[in-house]
Amino acid sequence: MIRETNKVDLLHKNYLQSLKVEKRWVRFYQGIIFLLFFSSWEISSQNRWIDPLIFSSPSKIWNLLIAKMQDGSLVTNLGVTLTETVFGFILGTLLGTILAAILWWSPMISKILDPYLVILNAMPKVALGPILIVAMGPGYPSIIAMGAIISIIITTIVVYTSFKEVDPNYVKVLQTFGATRFQCFKEAIMPASFPTIISTLKVNVGLSWVGVIVGEFLVSSKGLGYMIIYGFQVFNFTLVFLSLLVIAVFATIMYQLVELLEKKLIKE
Amino acid sequence: MSFLTVQKIHHTYFTKDTSATALSDISLAVEEGEFVSILGPSGCGKTTLLSIISSLLPPTQGTVLLENKPISTAKNDIGYMLQQDYLLPWKTIEENILLGLKLSKQLNEKTKLAALSLLKQIGLTGVEKQLPKQLSGGMRQRVALVRTLATEPKLLMLDEPFSALDYQTKLKLEDLVSQTLDEFGKTAILVTHDIGEAIAMSDRVFLFSPRPGRLHKTFHIPEELRKVPPFEARNHELYSSIFQTIWKELESLDQRNE
Numbered sequence: 039m040i041r042e043t044n045k046v047d048l049l050h051k052n053y054l055q056s057l058k059v060e061k062r063w064v065r066f067y068q069g070i071i072f073l074l075f076f077s078s079w080e081i082s083s084q085n086r087w088i089d090p091l092i093f094s095s096p097s098k099i100w101n102l103l104i105a106k107m108q109d110g111s112l113v114t115n116l117g118v119t120l121t122e123t124v125f126g127f128i129l130g131t132l133l134g135t136i137l138a139a140i141l142w143w144s145p146m147i148s149k150i151l152d153p154y155l156v157i158l159n160a161m162p163k164v165a166l167g168p169i170l171i172v173a174m175g176p177g178y179p180s181i182i183a184m185g186a187i188i189s190i191i192i193t194t195i196v197v198y199t200s201f202k203e204v205d206p207n208y209v210k211v212l213q214t215f216g217a218t219r220f221q222c223f224k225e226a227i228m229p230a231s232f233p234t235i236i237s238t239l240k241v242n243v244g245l246s247w248v249g250v251i252v253g254e255f256l257v258s259s260k261g262l263g264y265m266i267i268y269g270f271q272v273f274n275f276t277l278v279f280l281s282l283l284v285i286a287v288f289a290t291i292m293y294q295l296v297e298l299l300e301k302k303l304i305k306e
Numbered sequence: 307m308s309f310l311t312v313q314k315i316h317h318t319y320f321t322k323d324t325s326a327t328a329l330s331d332i333s334l335a336v337e338e339g340e341f342v343s344i345l346g347p348s349g350c351g352k353t354t355l356l357s358i359i360s361s362l363l364p365p366t367q368g369t370v371l372l373e374n375k376p377i378s379t380a381k382n383d384i385g386y387m388l389q390q391d392y393l394l395p396w397k398t399i400e401e402n403i404l405l406g407l408k409l410s411k412q413l414n415e416k417t418k419l420a421a422l423s424l425l426k427q428i429g430l431t432g433v434e435k436q437l438p439k440q441l442s443g444g445m446r447q448r449v450a451l452v453r454t455l456a457t458e459p460k461l462l463m464l465d466e467p468f469s470a471l472d473y474q475t476k477l478k479l480e481d482l483v484s485q486t487l488d489e490f491g492k493t494a495i496l497v498t499h500d501i502g503e504a505i506a507m508s509d510r511v512f513l514f515s516p517r518p519g520r521l522h523k524t525f526h527i528p529e530e531l532r533k534v535p536p537f538e539a540r541n542h543e544l545y546s547s548i549f550q551t552i553w554k555e556l557e558s559l560d561q562r563n564e
Contacts, residue, residue: 205392207388207390207392208392208394210362210386210388210392211386211388211392211405212405212409213362214360214362214384214385214386214454215382215405215406215409215410215457216382216409216410217409221409225394225405225409226394229394229396230396232396
């Protein structure tokens with residue numbers, strides 16, 4: 039009997055070991071891709087295989103990063119864009135979910151609004167940018183509105199669909215206890231839809247970045263989007279690439295934070 | 307007047323293309339403390355009738371009285387148990403059994419303790435802080451029973467509560483439910499398509515015919531079967547003869563419809 043358990047323990051250890059080895063290989067190849075990409079970029083730029091004026095090079099970007107960090111302009115611009123994105127993201131998700139709740143609450147409203155939702159969803163929201171900027175002034179409010187507006191309708195549609203798909207028997211159970219419609223929403227509909235809401239959060243992270251960057255293109259006074267458009271106008275593509283890389287890093291961080299939130303909210 | 311009176315219930319479901327009559331002219335009465343079953347093939351409107359009695363669904367015609375009052379005024383006097391447990395998966399067992407009390411604003415220390423002791427009584431200890439998915443199907447259905455009984459309903463609706471369970475668990479739960487309801491002197495209506503279950507558990511069996519649902523015949527279960535637990539009733543000599551009678555009646559319904 040003891041020998042048996044020893045054997046199982048050993049097998050389990052081997053299994054864990056094999057998992058570890060696999061993970062190490064995955065990390066190794068990920069590192070290789072990273073190094074290959076940046077070193078071939080650097081080398082081909084140095085040897086003028088690609089035009090360094092347009093494609094820049096990692097070393098130039100790095101030097102510019104240091105310079106921009108020292109004069110403080112990167113931090114300011116990054117701060118502006120991050121604030122706008124976070125607010126746009128939260129606002130978009132919140133308003134979308136509230137709208138979905140209203141549609142669930144009143145089937146009549148949902149029927150009336152249905153075609154308008156379809157139109158609004160199909161319309162490219164960034165095209166509203168100029169109107170927003172004129173209406174709300176070239177500053178934070180209009181850019182945050184861009185970040186929010188781009189994700190509201192899709193959030194509404196996805197969350198409303200998940201509200202409708204909650205097993206009606208859960209609601210029936212609550213109704214047998216005399217629950218009001220609000221109680222049904224709070225006790226069954228909302229918690230049952232949490233996983234969907236979280237997954238729309240993940241989508242909305244990406245969408246708000248799009249909205250905010252486009253907004254900054256248009257307003258052109260502050261932020262990473264402004265850095266890109268400025269770099270483009272003065273033909274400083276090193277600046278463009280620097281902004282892009284910074285955006286990539288922070289968008290990833292935001293995405294990871296949402297995943298962390300997901301793990302916390304949905305107890306497995 | 308009886309404890310529960312169902313008077314001339316008609317119910318029709320409307321869709322765009324058709325109107326389907328689910329129940330036609332149903333009248334029946336249930337006495338206090340009685341256990342009755344509604345037996346019938348699918349499509350005889352069993353679940354519709356339960357929904358109407360528990361005022362989840364307003365009937366097209368007819369009235370239902372509980373202790374001579376219309377049921378719409380007595381929402382918390384009726385408990386409903388579904389085919390599956392439908393415990394809210396994100397709530398612990400304790401939160402689940404206190405749900406009814408919370409919704410009807412009756413949750414206090416006393417009712418909470420009563421619900422928790424009911425959980426013990428029904429053979430579940432140390433599961434209060436667990437989530438529903440950590441429990442087996444039979445245990446979950448027992449939790450659902452506690453959840454239903456926690457609000458102290460006067461009338462209990464059982465909508466095929468054992469149909470999703472394996473046979474052994476089903477037999478055990480039948481005994482447990484029957485014993486628990488006896489102890490509390492509850493009136494109960496069981497909906498089932500299982501002839502044996504109806505005979506073993508009930509005092510009376512209402513046989514419904516399908517399309518549209520009608521009350522076809524009422525069977526009175528003899529005293530000898532009524533006073534023993536369901537499992538023993540199934541082994542009683544009278545059991546098989548009643549089974550045969552009801553079986554033949556169901557067969558004749560089938561033939562009439564063909």
